Amino acid sequence: xxxxxxxxxxxxxxxxxxxxxxxxxxxxxxxxxxxxxxxxxxxxxxxxxxxxxxxxxxxxxxxxxxxxxxxxxxxxxxxxxxxxxxxxxxxxxxxxxxxxxxxxxxxxxxxxxxxxxxxxxxxxxxxxxxxxxxxxxxxxxxxxxxxxxxxxxxxxxxxxxxxxxxxxxxxxxxxxxxxxxxxxxxxxxxxxxxxxxxxxxxxxxxxxxxxxxxxxxxxxxxxxxxxxxxxxxxxxxxxxxxxxxxxxxxxxxxxxxxxxxxxxxxxxxxxxxxxxxxxxxxxxxxxxxxxxxxxxxxxxxxxxxxxxxxxxxxxxxxxxxxxxxxxxxxxxxxxxxxxxxxxxxxxxxxxxxxxxxxxxxxxxxxxxxxxxxxxxxxxxxxxxxxxxxxxxxxxxxxxxxxxxxxxxxxxxxxxxxxxxxxxxxxxxxxxxxxxxxxxxxxxxxxxxxxxxxxxxxxxxxxxxxxxxxxxxxxxxxxxxxxxxxxxxxxxxxxxxxxxxxxxxxxxxxxxxxxxxxxxxxxxxxxxxxxxxxxxxxxxxxxxxxxxxxxxxxxxxxxxxxxxxxxxxxxxxxxxxxxxxxxxxxxxxxxxxxxxxxxxxxxxxxxxxxxxxxxxxxxxxxxxxxxxxxxxxxxxxxxxxxxxxxxxxxxxxxxxxxxxxxxxxxxxxxxxxxxxxxxxxxxxxxxxxxxxxxxxxxxxxxxxxxxxxxxxxxxxxxxxxxxxxxxxxxxxxxxxxxxxxxxxxxxxxxxxxxxxxxxxxxxxxxxxxxxxxxxxxxxxxxxxxxxxxxxxxxxxxxxxxxx
Numbered sequence: 001x002x003x004x005x006x007x008x009x010x011x012x013x014x015x016x017x018x019x020x021x022x023x024x025x026x027x028x029x030x031x032x033x034x035x036x037x038x039x040x041x042x043x044x045x046x047x048x049x050x051x052x053x054x055x056x057x058x059x060x061x062x063x064x065x066x067x068x069x070x071x072x073x074x075x076x077x078x079x080x081x082x083x084x085x086x087x088x089x090x091x092x093x094x095x096x097x098x099x100x101x102x103x104x105x106x107x108x109x110x111x112x113x114x115x116x117x118x119x120x121x122x123x124x125x126x127x128x129x130x131x132x133x134x135x136x137x138x139x140x141x142x143x144x145x146x147x148x149x150x151x152x153x154x155x156x157x158x159x160x161x162x163x164x165x166x167x168x169x170x171x172x173x174x175x176x177x178x179x180x181x182x183x184x185x186x187x188x189x190x191x192x193x194x195x196x197x198x199x200x201x202x203x204x205x206x207x208x209x210x211x212x213x214x215x216x217x218x219x220x221x222x223x224x225x226x227x228x229x230x231x232x233x234x235x236x237x238x239x240x241x242x243x244x245x246x247x248x249x250x251x252x253x254x255x256x257x258x259x260x261x262x263x264x265x266x267x268x269x270x271x272x273x274x275x276x277x278x279x280x281x282x283x284x285x286x287x288x289x290x291x292x293x294x295x296x297x298x299x300x301x302x303x304x305x306x307x308x309x310x311x312x313x314x315x316x317x318x319x320x321x322x323x324x325x326x327x328x329x330x331x332x333x334x335x336x337x338x339x340x341x342x343x344x345x346x347x348x349x350x351x352x353x354x355x356x357x358x359x360x361x362x363x364x365x366x367x368x369x370x371x372x373x374x375x376x377x378x379x380x381x382x383x384x385x386x387x388x389x390x391x392x393x394x395x396x397x398x399x400x401x402x403x404x405x406x407x408x409x410x411x412x413x414x415x416x417x418x419x420x421x422x423x424x425x426x427x428x429x430x431x432x433x434x435x436x437x438x439x440x441x442x443x444x445x446x447x448x449x450x451x452x453x454x455x456x457x458x459x460x461x462x463x464x465x466x467x468x469x470x471x472x473x474x475x476x477x478x479x480x481x482x483x484x485x486x487x488x489x490x491x492x493x494x495x496x497x498x499x500x501x502x503x504x505x506x507x508x509x510x511x512x513x514x515x516x517x518x519x520x521x522x523x524x525x526x527x528x529x530x531x532x533x534x535x536x537x538x539x540x541x542x543x544x545x546x547x548x549x550x551x552x553x554x555x556x557x558x559x560x561x562x563x564x565x566x567x568x569x570x571x572x573x574x575x576x577x578x579x580x581x582x583x584x585x586x587x588x589x590x591x592x593x594x595x596x597x598x599x600x601x602x603x604x605x606x607x608x609x610x611x612x613x614x615x616x617x618x619x620x621x622x623x624x625x626x627x628x629x630x631x632x633x634x635x636x637x638x639x640x641x642x643x644x645x646x647x648x649x650x651x652x653x654x655x656x657x658x659x660x661x662x663x664x665x666x667x668x669x670x671x672x673x674x675x676x677x678x679x680x681x682x683x684x685x686x687x688x689x690x691x692x693x694x695x696x697x698x699x700x701x702x703x704x705x706x707x708x709x710x711x712x713x714x715x716x717x718x719x720x721x722x723x724x725x726x727x728x729x730x731x732x733x734x735x736x737x738x739x740x741x742x743x744x745x746x747x748x749x750x751x752x753x754x755x756x757x758x759x760x761x762x763x764x765x766x767x768x769x770x771x772x773x774x775x776x777x778x779x780x781x782x783x784x785x786x787x788x789x790x791x792x793x794x795x796x797x798x799x800x801x802x
Contacts, residue, residue: 005320006043008376008378011046016041019044024051030389043377049287052287052288052325053287054388063535075549083095084205088551089135092514094550103203104132104580105553107124107553110196112124114159116162121170126262128198129176129266130265130284131199132201139176140202140463141200142177142200145576147186148160148189157801170262174259177451178441179452179475182478196553209273212335214279214335216361218336220358222332223332223353227326228314231256232322255328264351271351277344283331283333284331286327293369294381295381296333298381302363303364305370307370310358366380395526396529398567405627408612408626409617409625409626412611414698418781421699425674425785426785428619433615434615434671435795436791439802458589462474462506462589472583472585475578475579475581478498480494483629490627493631497636497708501709503581505592506583506589506647513579517575517576518576521557524564526564545633545637588647588648590658593660596682600720600738601686601712601713601739601740602713602714603737604643604711607701610705610707614667614706632709636708639730643661647661649722653716660679660714662712662713667706668705670703673686678794683744686782687738688735700752714740743786745783746782746784753781
C-alpha cells in the first residue's frame with residue numbers, strides 16, 4: 001500500500017515537525033532560510049530538493065562570490081570576441097572559424113571515485129559527455145586528469161585500477177578518443193583521489209542550444225534510463241563533505257553507468273536537435289530531477305508543473321524525495337512543444353529509448369510537483385537553482401607557509417660529478433611521477449573515429465573538426481599541486497602557462513579556458529585562502545593572455561576530515577586548467593619527439609636556477625619547499641608566437657619547418673630530452689655548454705631547472721636560419737644544442753659533464769656495462785644514456801606498483 005506523502009497542506013498544518021535537515025547535509029541557518037523562503041516548514045520532497053541544490057557541489061556557495069569577482073569582472077569585452085556561450089550554461093562555447101563552434105568543460109568526480117573507483121570514474125566521464133550533448137554538440141574527444149595517493153600505500157592500487165578501468169571502459173564504449181591528461185601521485189591525495197574528466201564537442205553555429213524551459217504549455221519529457229536508487233544524495237553528501245577515517249560518514253550509493261545507453265542517447269539527442277523538435281535539453285547529473293526541473297524553469301524565467309508518478313522507475317519502492325534526489329545515469333530532460341511531441345516520441349522509438357511526459361511549462365514562476373495528485377512541492381525555482389546561500393568564508397594565509405617557503409632547495413646536496421648526475425637522472429626518471437604513463441594510456445583508445453591528429457604522449461590532444469578543410473582543435477590540461485602548495489597564485493598561473501604553451505606547441509592559437517578547482521575544506525581558512533589566491537592568479541593570468549574562462553567546476557572538501565589548520569589538512573591545492581586552441585590544418589601539428597635522424601635540436605627560452613618544488617627536489621631528495629618558478633606571460637606569448645610561426649611555415653620539402661616540439665616543464669631539460677628520444681627510440685648527441693655559459697648556470701641546473709617559458713624543437717639542418725630568425729623576431733633565446741640520431745642520448749656540458757671532445761665514439765656501440773662505467777668520479781666526458789633501456793625502464797615503473 002502506498003504511503004501517504006508529506007504534502008504542502010501537511011507542512012502548513014505541522015510547522016513544528018522535526019525535519020532531517022542535518023542528515024541531508026544542511027546547516028541550521030540554511031534550514032531556517034528555507035523555512036523563511038517558504039513561509040512554512042518544507043515538505044520532505046522540498047527538503048530533499050533544497051538539500052541537494054544548496055549543497056557545495058551544486059550551489060558553489062563557498063566559491064560563488066570569488067568566481068564572480070575573478071572570472072566575471074576580469075573578463076573584458078576583448079576577451080569575449082570568440083565567446084558564444086559563457087559561464088552559467090552546461091558548458092562554454094567558442095567560435096573556432098568557418099561556421100564551427102566548440103564546446104568544452106572539465107568537471108570532477110572525486111569523492112565517488114574513492115568510494116567505488118570504477119563506477120565513480122565511469123560516471124564522471126558520462127556526466128561531462130552529457131553536458132556537451134545538451135549544448136547541441138557532438139562529443140569528439142575526452143581527457144582525464146588523475147591524482148592518486150602514494151603508490152606504495154596498500155589502498156592506492158584499488159583506486160588506481162578501478163579509476164583507470166572506469167575511464168577507459170566508459171570512454172572506449174562511447175567511441176570517443178581519450179586524447180590526453182595527467183596522472184600524478186602524492187600522499188596528500190591518499191584519501192581524496194582526484195578524478196577530473198574533460199569532454200569537447202563541436203557543432204555549427206546555428207545548432208547551439210541552451211537549457212531553458214520556455215513556452216507556456218510546452219511538455220517536459222524525461223528520457224533515457226529509468227530512475228533507480230543509485231547515487232541518492234551524491235551531490236549533497238559524497239561531493240560536499242569531508243571523509244572521516246577514509247570513508248564518508250554517510251554513504252549513499254555511487255551511480256552506476258551504462259555507456260551503451262549513453263551512446264544511444266548521443267545519437268538520439270543529435271537527431272532531436274537536427275529535427276528541430278526540442279526547445280532545450282538538460283542532462284540529469286548531480287541532484288537528478290531536482291536539478292533539471294529547477295534549472296530549466298529558472299533559466300527560462302518561467303514555471304513548471306511535474307507529476308512525479310509519471311517518472312519511469314526501476315525501483316517502485318522509491319519515495320518521492322528519493323525520486324527527486326536520485327542520480328541515476330544516462331537520463332535527459334527535454335522541453336517539447338505539443339505539436340512536436342509525436343515526432344519526438346517517434347525518434348525515441350527509433351533508438352529504443354524509453355520516454356515519459358512528466359510535466360508542463362507554466363508561466364506562474366513556480367515549480368510545483370504532485371505525487372499521485374497530492375502537492376508535495378511548491379517553490380520558486382530560482383531559490384532552488386540559483387539563489388541559494390552565498391558564503392563569504394574567512395580565509396587567511398596559512399601559518400605554516402612561511403616555514404615551508406624558507407626551507408627551499410638551495411641547501412639540498414647537488415651532484416658534483418657526472419656519475420652523481422647520472423644517478424639522479426635515473427632516479428628521477430624511474431619515479432612514478434616522471435616515468436612513462438603507458439600503463440594508463442594504453443588502456444584508452446586514442447584514435448577511434450579517425451580524427452585524432454595528436455594524442456598522449458604528445459603535449460596536446462589535436463582533433464580534426466572538418467574533414468574537408470582539416471580545421472581542428474587542440475586541447476591541453478595541466479596542474480602542479482606541488483607548486484600550488486608553495487604559492488597558489490603562482491602555481492595556478494603556472495598551470496595556465498603550461499597548458500597555453502602546450503597548445504602553442506601543437507601549432508594552435510589558444511582561444512579559451514576551462515578549469516576544475518580541486519581544493520580542501522572551505523571551512524578551513526587555510527584551504528579557503530588557497531582557493532581564493534589560486535582563483536585570483538588564474539583570473540589575472542587569463543586577463544594578461546586575453547583568453548576567457550568559459551566554465552568549469554569547483555571541488556571542495558578534499559581533506560579527509562583531518563584537523564584544520566595543519567600543513568597536511570588538505571590535498572595539495574590542484575587547479576586543473578584546460579586550454580582550447582584552434583589549428584587551421586591539423587596535419588601540421590608536430591609530435592613531441594623526433595622520428596628521423598639528423599635533425600638539429602634547439603632549446604628555445606632562457607634558463608634560471610629554479611629548482612624549488614621541482615621533480616629533482618621531490619624525487620631525489622623527498623623535499624618540497626621554497627618558491628615555484630616565476631611565470632612570465634610575456635615570455636609565454638613570445639614563445640607561442642615562435643612555435644606557431646615555425647609550425648605554420650613550410651621548409652624546403654613542403655613540410656612544416658620543424659619536425660618535433662616538446663615543452664620543458666616538470667623534470668626540466670633532461671626529462672624533455674629523454675621523452676623526445678624515447679618517443680620513437682632515436683637518440684641524440686647534445687652539448688649544453690653554450691646554454692650553460694650564456695645563462696651563467698651549471699650543467700646540473702641546465703638539466704634539472706624547471707624555468708617556465710621554454711621548449712625544445714627539432715628541425716632539418718637547412719632550417720637553421722629560419723629558426724634563428726623566428727626567435728630573434730620575438731626576442732626568444734635560441735640555442736642549437738645537438739643533433740638527433742643513434743641509440744644513445746649523450747649530453748656534454750661546461751663543467752660536471754665535461755667536453756664532448758673527450759667522449760670516445762667507439763662507446764656508441766659498446767655494451768651497456770662499458771657505457772655505464774664511462775662516468776666515474778673525476779673523469780671528463782658527457783652523460784651517456786641508452787635510449788632503449790630508458791624506454792623499457794620508464795615503461796616498467798607503474799606496472800611494478802599496479
